[in-house]
Amino acid sequence: MQIFLIRRSLGFLATLFAISVIVFLVMNVLPGDPAVTILGIDSTEDARAALRAELGLDRPIWLRYGDWVWGAVRGDFGTSYFFRVPVSELIAERLPLTLSLAGLAMLATVLLGVTLGIVAAANHGRTGDWLIMVLSQLGIAVPAFWLSILLVLLFAVKLRWLPPGGFPGWDEPVLALRSLVLPTVALALVQSAVLARVTRSSALEVMRLDFVRTARATGLPPGRIWGRHILPNALVPIVTIVGMQVAAVVTGTIVIENVFYLPGLGRLVFQSIANRDLFTVQALVVMFAGIVVTANFLVDIAYALIDPRLKGRLA
Amino acid sequence: MRRRQVNLWLGAALVGLMTAVALVSLFWTPYDVTQLTISRKFEPPSPTNWLGTDQLGRDVVSLLMAASVNSLTVAFVAVGIGGSIGTALGLAASAWGGWVETLVMRLADLGFAFPALLFAIMLAAAFGPSLGNAILAIAFINIPIFARVARGAANQVWTRDFVLAGQVAGLGRLRLTVDHILPNIAAPIIVQATIEFAVAILAEAALSYLGLGAQPPLPSWGRMLAEAQTLMYLAPELAIYPGLCIIAAVLGFGLLGDGLRDVTDPRLTRARA
Numbered sequence: 001m002q003i004f005l006i007r008r009s010l011g012f013l014a015t016l017f018a019i020s021v022i023v024f025l026v027m028n029v030l031p032g033d034p035a036v037t038i039l040g041i042d043s044t045e046d047a048r049a050a051l052r053a054e055l056g057l058d059r060p061i062w063l064r065y066g067d068w069v070w071g072a073v074r075g076d077f078g079t080s081y082f083f084r085v086p087v088s089e090l091i092a093e094r095l096p097l098t099l100s101l102a103g104l105a106m107l108a109t110v111l112l113g114v115t116l117g118i119v120a121a122a123n124h125g126r127t128g129d130w131l132i133m134v135l136s137q138l139g140i141a142v143p144a145f146w147l148s149i150l151l152v153l154l155f156a157v158k159l160r161w162l163p164p165g166g167f168p169g170w171d172e173p174v175l176a177l178r179s180l181v182l183p184t185v186a187l188a189l190v191q192s193a194v195l196a197r198v199t200r201s202s203a204l205e206v207m208r209l210d211f212v213r214t215a216r217a218t219g220l221p222p223g224r225i226w227g228r229h230i231l232p233n234a235l236v237p238i239v240t241i242v243g244m245q246v247a248a249v250v251t252g253t254i255v256i257e258n259v260f261y262l263p264g265l266g267r268l269v270f271q272s273i274a275n276r277d278l279f280t281v282q283a284l285v286v287m288f289a290g291i292v293v294t295a296n297f298l299v300d301i302a303y304a305l306i307d308p309r310l311k312g313r314l315a
Numbered sequence: 316m317r318r319r320q321v322n323l324w325l326g327a328a329l330v331g332l333m334t335a336v337a338l339v340s341l342f343w344t345p346y347d348v349t350q351l352t353i354s355r356k357f358e359p360p361s362p363t364n365w366l367g368t369d370q371l372g373r374d375v376v377s378l379l380m381a382a383s384v385n386s387l388t389v390a391f392v393a394v395g396i397g398g399s400i401g402t403a404l405g406l407a408a409s410a411w412g413g414w415v416e417t418l419v420m421r422l423a424d425l426g427f428a429f430p431a432l433l434f435a436i437m438l439a440a441a442f443g444p445s446l447g448n449a450i451l452a453i454a455f456i457n458i459p460i461f462a463r464v465a466r467g468a469a470n471q472v473w474t475r476d477f478v479l480a481g482q483v484a485g486l487g488r489l490r491l492t493v494d495h496i497l498p499n500i501a502a503p504i505i506v507q508a509t510i511e512f513a514v515a516i517l518a519e520a521a522l523s524y525l526g527l528g529a530q531p532p533l534p535s536w537g538r539m540l541a542e543a544q545t546l547m548y549l550a551p552e553l554a555i556y557p558g559l560c561i562i563a564a565v566l567g568f569g570l571l572g573d574g575l576r577d578v579t580d581p582r583l584t585r586a587r588a
Contacts, residue, residue, distance in 0.1 A: 015425060018425050019429075022425075022429075026441060027437055027440060027441045030441060030442075031441040140565075141562045143520055143561055143565075144521075145524050146554075146557075146558035146561065146562075149540060149543070150554070150555075150558070152547065153547060153551050157548060164547075247430070248430075251433060254432060254436075255521055255525065258525060269436055273440050278441070281437070282440075284436075288433055289429055292427075292429075292430065292433075
């Protein structure tokens with residue numbers, strides 16, 4: 001177990017390192033001169049030279065990479081060329097909104113997805129099962145941004161129950177939560193469609209096994225059979241998918257924040273692309289990729305904790 | 316047995332329809348999509364314009380038809396590039412094993428850390444947003460997927476008797492891979508490609524919606540949605556049709572892929588029933 005943890009942690013760190021190299025290469029080396037990327041092709045050579053000196057772009061590439069990584073490790077992502085403030089400050093301002101949205105969406109996904117999956121499995125072969133499966137097949141095909149537009153059309157434009165977009169800030173918690181309802185639903189509906197399918201098939205697998213039949217035969221109430229016998233054994237595939245969904249939801253916030261004009265990290269990415277704010281985009285891409293990798297890493301650790309069979313094999 | 320047939324045929328019908336519409340639109344659309352008639356903007360559905368006209372007076376049916384070409388082309392090129400490279404890497408990993416296999420699989424793991432959106436964002440920031448960059452981003456995320464599928468399938472084929480016979484007969488790994496392994500892993504690769512087609516159409520729509528894909532005036536479902544969103548109070552129906560097209564395309568390829576997998580690999584059907 002400990003060997004597994006150490007090996008997996010080293011792999012995790014190596015992946016983070018590799019990500020930083022890839023992002024740095026794609027954004028700093030492939031395009032040629034970052035000064036041209038930032039200032040545009042119609043800029044003068046003097047202006048480019050001045051910018052190169054200002055940003056330290058005239059130094060050797062490996063030195064720039066080293067400085068960038070060393071800074072990033074300490075939470076310093078350099079200065080935003082457009083906003084003229086530290087990138088870490090921009091991130092700190094917007095991170096709470098993005099994390100709240102992602103957290104709410106994950107919570108809704110798990111509650112809805114697992115519940116629907118259990119209902120479908122418990123009613124295997126009947127109308128309820130069929131209905132949930134058809135809906136989830138549809139849900140997988142629906143683009144989250146289109147679902148968002150439909151939700152806005154119905155609940156903001158037609159019924160006027162909820163705001164169509166924007167964010168009033170956390171000073172007004174009720175209004176803030178209200179403006180997160182539609183984005184959360186848009187993110188969670190699509191993801192819970194996937195989770196419902198996985199939960200259903202995983203539960204069906206377990207329900208066929210002998211110990212469940214024995215539990216039934218001994219007259220245990222259905223709630224107890226589900227809680228003590230079926231769900232714990234059906235958990236591994238569910239946790240795998242939930243882990244992948246953390247990554248999907250976090251990158252999904254980039255899209256959804258832009259649909260609803262929410263001032264989070266996803267909006268910042270697009271503002272920074274439009275502003276040619278190369279280093280802000282670079283920091284954000286590394287952050288998002290880092291979150292994806294961290295989610296996968298935690299899932300691997302969770303496996304070892306929830307599945308005793310794996311525990312033995314991994315030791 | 317019956318359900319998998321339903322998936323397969325429903326998927327095939329949707330994909331067939333979508334492809335037919337795209338092919339027809341190459342030669343003919345009810346109206347020219349580049350022709351702007353501002354005086355006829357926001358017209359309701361009528362016998363002459365089945366779904367009405369948009370904010371620039373263009374026929375919505377014609378736009379949707381023309382945009383289907385964009386979606387299918389992007390998916391075809393991106394999955395084609397990513398699938399070919401990925402399959403080649405997976406086959407090489409399986410044939411040579413050892414450090415080649417370790418290297419390919421580690422790189423594949425790394426590839427999974429970059430969703431298409433992040434990759435497209437990087438490319439857009441470095442080179443400016445374009446459809447080409449969107450295709451590259453979608454192609455890139457397909458490489459690790461196909462590398463894993465190809466390696467897994469190829470590893471099974473390498474243990475079969477006819478491959479052993481080929482080895483005994485002195486055939487090299489490259490020759491065996493091309494002549495014997497590849498044809499025998501075609502089924503899972505085609506199934507994966509069909510499913511990834513659906514994912515690619517969804518990804519293209521999202522990237523174009525965000526302005527990182529198809530650029531004006533190229534018609535694209537994603538971009539039509541982005542434009543319709545700004546006109547939601549004036550013409551809400553314009554935000555409906557492109558979404559329905561995306562769903563039909565994604566559902567079509569998804570169902571076809573599922574159906575094909577069930578037909579080509581009956582073991583899975585029983586496991587998932």
